[in-house]
Amino acid sequence: MLSVNNIEVIYDHVILVLKGVSLDVPKGSVVAILGANGAGKTTTLKAISNLLQAERGDVTKGSIDFDGTQVHDLSPNELVKRGCIQVMEGRHVFEHLTVEENLLTGAYTRKEGRAAISEDLEKTYSYFPRLKERRTSQAGYTSGGEQQMLTIGRALMSKPKMILLDEPSMGLAPQLVEEIFEIVKDLNQREGVSFLLAEQNTNIALRYADYGYVLENGRVVMDGEGAELRENEDVKEFYLGMGGAGRKSFRDGKNYRRRKRWL
Amino acid sequence: MEILTTIFIQPFFDMAADPILFLQVIWEGFVTGILYSLIALGFVLIFKASGVFNFAQGIMVVFAALTLVGLHENGIPAYIALPITILVMYALAFSVERLVLRPLVNQPDIILFMATIGVTFFLIGFGEFIFGGEPKMMITEELLLPYGSITFFDDMLILQEIDIAASGIAALALIFLALFLGKTKIGIALRAVADDNQAALSVGVSLNTIWVLVWFISGIIALITGIMWGAKSDVSFALSIIAFKALPVLILGGFTSVQGAIVGGLIIGIGEKIGEFYWGDLVGGSIESWLAYMIALVFLLFRPQGLFGEKIIERV
Ligand SMILES: Nc1ncnc2c1ncn2[C@@H]1O[C@H](COP(=O)(O)OP(=O)(O)O)[C@@H](O)[C@H]1O
Numbered sequence: 001m002l003s004v005n006n007i008e009v010i011y012d013h014v015i016l017v018l019k020g021v022s023l024d025v026p027k028g029s030v031v032a033i034l035g036a037n038g039a040g041k042t043t044t045l046k047a048i049s050n051l052l053q054a055e056r057g058d059v060t061k062g063s064i065d066f067d068g069t070q071v072h073d074l075s076p077n078e079l080v081k082r083g084c085i086q087v088m089e090g091r092h093v094f095e096h097l098t099v100e101e102n103l104l105t106g107a108y109t110r111k112e113g114r115a116a117i118s119e120d121l122e123k124t125y126s127y128f129p130r131l132k133e134r135r136t137s138q139a140g141y142t143s144g145g146e147q148q149m150l151t152i153g154r155a156l157m158s159k160p161k162m163i164l165l166d167e168p169s170m171g172l173a174p175q176l177v178e179e180i181f182e183i184v185k186d187l188n189q190r191e192g193v194s195f196l197l198a199e200q201n202t203n204i205a206l207r208y209a210d211y212g213y214v215l216e217n218g219r220v221v222m223d224g225e226g227a228e229l230r231e232n233e234d235v236k237e238f239y240l241g242m243g244g245a246g247r248k249s250f251r252d253g254k255n256y257r258r259r260k261r262w263l
Numbered sequence: 264m265e266i267l268t269t270i271f272i273q274p275f276f277d278m279a280a281d282p283i284l285f286l287q288v289i290w291e292g293f294v295t296g297i298l299y300s301l302i303a304l305g306f307v308l309i310f311k312a313s314g315v316f317n318f319a320q321g322i323m324v325v326f327a328a329l330t331l332v333g334l335h336e337n338g339i340p341a342y343i344a345l346p347i348t349i350l351v352m353y354a355l356a357f358s359v360e361r362l363v364l365r366p367l368v369n370q371p372d373i374i375l376f377m378a379t380i381g382v383t384f385f386l387i388g389f390g391e392f393i394f395g396g397e398p399k400m401m402i403t404e405e406l407l408l409p410y411g412s413i414t415f416f417d418d419m420l421i422l423q424e425i426d427i428a429a430s431g432i433a434a435l436a437l438i439f440l441a442l443f444l445g446k447t448k449i450g451i452a453l454r455a456v457a458d459d460n461q462a463a464l465s466v467g468v469s470l471n472t473i474w475v476l477v478w479f480i481s482g483i484i485a486l487i488t489g490i491m492w493g494a495k496s497d498v499s500f501a502l503s504i505i506a507f508k509a510l511p512v513l514i515l516g517g518f519t520s521v522q523g524a525i526v527g528g529l530i531i532g533i534g535e536k537i538g539e540f541y542w543g544d545l546v547g548g549s550i551e552s553w554l555a556y557m558i559a560l561v562f563l564l565f566r567p568q569g570l571f572g573e574k575i576i577e578r579v
């Protein structure tokens with residue numbers, strides 16, 4: 001479905017952020033990109049959705065293939081039409097629009113008539129019953145959890161094949177995070193939507209992901225099946241906070257050798 | 264004491280003494296206010312949707328009116344000249360997007376502002392080159408606008424029919440705009456862009472399309488304003504000074520509020536006429552040029568966020 005081949009991303013013509021990232025998202029799967037703040041997760045997702053251009057970022061090497069086409073020359077608008085949509089980190093709802101209007105903007109690129117759109121609106125509400133209750137409220141006045149649901153529901157309204165989901169857990173209570181990941185799983189299984197999600201919350205991401213990539217400083221340092229990664233000693237130590245001697249500093253010599261090995 | 268009375272008491276006494284005259288003054292102010300509102304509205308729409316402080320808004324009014332009248336002068340009947348003018352405004356919106364906004368996207372706001380100054384001078388030069396610089400008459404009659412007047416209270420209150428028509432057309436335009444922004448897919452997308460253009464981009468809204476659209480809408484509003492204003496005076500580049508009246512309206516109404524533009528325009532229009540009529544003699548007339556700013560500033564003392572300064576929604 002999606003394959004990213006050895007891409008390099010440069011911001012402002014000089015700042016090299018991704019240094020050869022490759023990853024694959026098979027059709028119908030949930031794949032996670034893990035890594036600390038600043039690792040390059042968001043940049044990777046934006047390189048795929050082509051939202052990078054609006055930030056003066058550019059893919060200078062490598063290629064990205066979505067559903068059989070190179071995405072490099074496609075606008076975000078064309079990518080959404082082809083079924084690849086990004087949910088940006090930080091819950092970007094349209095604050096002064098109502099919840100329902102927000103959902104409708106998700107269907108902007110669709111050409112079907114009103115009937116098809118309102119059918120999908122109902123379907124979206126069935127996944128997010130809370131949004132239905134708040135359909136006429138201004139989105140800016142809904143809670144953080146509702147806003148996160150709204151951005152995912154809005155993406156769903158575009159009838160996507162794949163959703164690029166950036167840090168859905170950010171700033172939300174654990175219970176809500178769990179609820180949102182359950183919905184992601186549901187959408188994946190029942191609607192067949194593939195997911196590529198970026199997360200700092202390694203623990204929950206690996207419980208729901210089929211496959212994971214660990215990103216550090218713009219490079220993939222490790223990858224594997226979700227379950228496999230969860231059992232991996234290094235992941236446990238650095239990302240799940242379960243190391244024998246507790247979390248260690250990255251400057252620690254032992255860590256350094258380990259990270260070397262990943263390269 | 265004498266002076267205090269003439270400033271603070273006498274004018275109000277005059278108002279009460281002849282309420283019909285007072286009504287007439289308010290009506291005159293209201294009619295001018297509508298035009299201020301329309302200009303400010305075109306400005307606000309562009310500012311909201313593309314973040315551009317459009318210096319050319321006033322000139323667009325003149326350019327639209329000039330095109331309409333100029334086409335008619337060249338023998339094209341009004342019912343054809345009008346749609347052609349609308350097309351010209353579309354071409355203008357399209358060119359501004361292609362030649363100004365798109366190449367300058369991601370540049371600092373001040374650069375875009377300067378670019379609109381460039382657009383202003385281009386429109387002046389282009390308009391004069393094609394249609395000549397001398398003042399022209401608006402083709403009121405050919406556009407089927409009424410020109411008589413209606414009187415009330417034994418001819419004490421006189422309403423020009425063109426003013427009544429102007430109010431009606433402005434109201435219609437506003438209703439149209441409200442329906443468009445509230446109910447249509449592209450109208451909702453336009454508001455989405457105004458709220459968060461990154462997020463709008465992410466759901467597949469093409470910002471370029473929206474920019475063309477919003478400049479086109481502003482162009483149509485400019486055309487309506489130009490026809491109405493032109494019907495009251497000549498069509499010439501001197502008209503563009505009304506654009507300077509938009510600034511106090513924006514200070515008052517806020518740069519991002521549609522309601523603010525409308526109500527602000529009316530307040531400035533009415534305030535100005537009342538000020539001029541009842542206090543004008545005290546300062547030797549011609550207070551119209553700065554009174555609007557006074558009104559806006561006094562308002563700001565009490566409401567620094569402007570009239571309707573869009574509520575900033577704090578995230579929890
Ligand atoms: N628009 C930008 N211009 C310049 N540098 C950027 C920009 N966006 C992100 N970066 C840099 O790229 C690196 C990766 O950022 P990002 O992809 O946001 O990481 P993550 O999502 O994993 O936290 C960071 O060092 C960040 O400072």
Ligand SMILES: [Mg+2]
Binds near residue numbers: 043089167
């Ligand atoms: Mg990020």
